[in-house]
Amino acid sequence: MAPCVRHTFYGVSVTRAASFATLDVVARTLRVELTAARARRGGAAPRVLDVGGGSGTWAVPLAADGCEVTVVDSSANALAVLRSRARESGVAAGVRAVQGDVDALADAVGDTEADLVLGHGLLEYVDDPAEACRAIARAAAPGGAVSLLVAGRFAAVLSRVVAGRLTEARQVLVDPCGRWGEGDPLRRRMDVEEIRTLVEAGGQLAVERVQGHRVLADLVPDGVLEHGGPSPDALAELEDVAAGTPPLRDMASKLHVLARRPD
Numbered sequence: 001m002a003p004c005v006r007h008t009f010y011g012v013s014v015t016r017a018a019s020f021a022t023l024d025v026v027a028r029t030l031r032v033e034l035t036a037a038r039a040r041r042g043g044a045a046p047r048v049l050d051v052g053g054g055s056g057t058w059a060v061p062l063a064a065d066g067c068e069v070t071v072v073d074s075s076a077n078a079l080a081v082l083r084s085r086a087r088e089s090g091v092a093a094g095v096r097a098v099q100g101d102v103d104a105l106a107d108a109v110g111d112t113e114a115d116l117v118l119g120h121g122l123l124e125y126v127d128d129p130a131e132a133c134r135a136i137a138r139a140a141a142p143g144g145a146v147s148l149l150v151a152g153r154f155a156a157v158l159s160r161v162v163a164g165r166l167t168e169a170r171q172v173l174v175d176p177c178g179r180w181g182e183g184d185p186l187r188r189r190m191d192v193e194e195i196r197t198l199v200e201a202g203g204q205l206a207v208e209r210v211q212g213h214r215v216l217a218d219l220v221p222d223g224v225l226e227h228g229g230p231s232p233d234a235l236a237e238l239e240d241v242a243a244g245t246p247p248l249r250d251m252a253s254k255l256h257v258l259a260r261r262p263d
Contacts, residue, residue, distance in 0.1 A: 025243045026149065026213050026256045027061075030116065033145050033258070034067060037115035040143070045094075049114035049139050051102055052122040056082035056095065063094035067116075072108045074101040102126055105135040113141035120149035124186045129198055137204035140261040146205055148257040149213065153178040153189040155253040192250055195257055205259040211243040212252025 037046040045068045050059045053071035055078045063069045063086065073079055079097040086095040100108030102122065117140045119132070126132045136146055153172060160169035160180065168180035178189030190198070196207050217239050242248045249255075 024214065025211055025240060026147070029209070029211070029256070029258060030062075030147060031065070033116060033147075034062075034065070037144075038066075041115070046115040047112070047141075048116045048118065049109060049112075050118040050120075051105065051136060051139075052119065052125075054078040054082070056085050058118055058120060059095055060085050060089050060091060063091035064089060066094075068094055068096075070096045070098060070109060070112070070114075072098045072100050072102075072105065074099065102132045102135050103128075105139055109139060112139075113144065114139055115141055115144050117144065117146045118148075119146065121151075123148065123190075123195075123198075124151050124188055126187070129188065130201060133199055134202060134204060137202075137261055140205075142261055143263045144261050145208075146199075146257075146259045146261070148195070148199065148259070150195055150255050150257070151178075151186055151189040152212070152250070152252050152255045153191045153194075154251050156180070156189055158251060159253075190255065192246070192255060195255055199257055199259050205261055207257060207259045209244070209256075209258040210249070211256050212249040213243070213254035213256050215239060215242040215248050215252045 034046045034048075038044070045066055048059070048062050048067045048069045050056075050062075050069060050071045052073055053059050054073050054075065056071060059069045059071045059082065071079065071082055073082075076099055079099060082095065082097050083092070086092045098108050102119075103126075117136050119136050123129045123132060133148075136148075140146055156172045156178065157169045160166070160172065165180075172178050172180045172189065177187060178191075179186065192210050196210060199205050199207050217235060220235060243252075243256075
């Protein structure tokens, strides 16, 4: 029987057997993108820019996969943790830490153009999400990809209804920024149309995919896959379909956007 442990897979902490790691559609989407980038570069390491990447929950695994990763974050403490994790994982040579923020991204990274730019958990906190998207787009190479992971509005509504916090649920639903009140730690939550409109404004990026992140996988009871139930592959296939199928996609706690800068 596979042990049921808490582990982190590309930034996602999951209390499940290790087989559940294959269910992360975001990680698998990025893996496909990076394989294509490596081919475009004639086998050279893909260049990844992780904006707001903090302590490296995405950067370190990507460096372990052979990418050259630059992490830009405003927190010196987070970058110190990143450097430590990169050393412990044996990928320090593949990770560059730069203190800065998205408002001055060009100053932080210069004219380097990335094959893949990550903005995971970023747009919920920035002052100006439209300008953040423009800065991220400019940092991508022509033909390069942008990956955004944002908090979903409708999942927050449902979670508050289940908890009996109906006033907050209504506020998240009607508030222009999807916030439940003054004490909300997030500046905004989005639905599919909001994030698509934001990303494509100005024509710098074209959205190729919007999918839900772990739409169904975390609803499967503990032990189901380890006791003769459905195979992990079957659940992965179901998750793939659900991730792109409304309304299931729209109710995910995180929405993943893959966009591309035109050539």
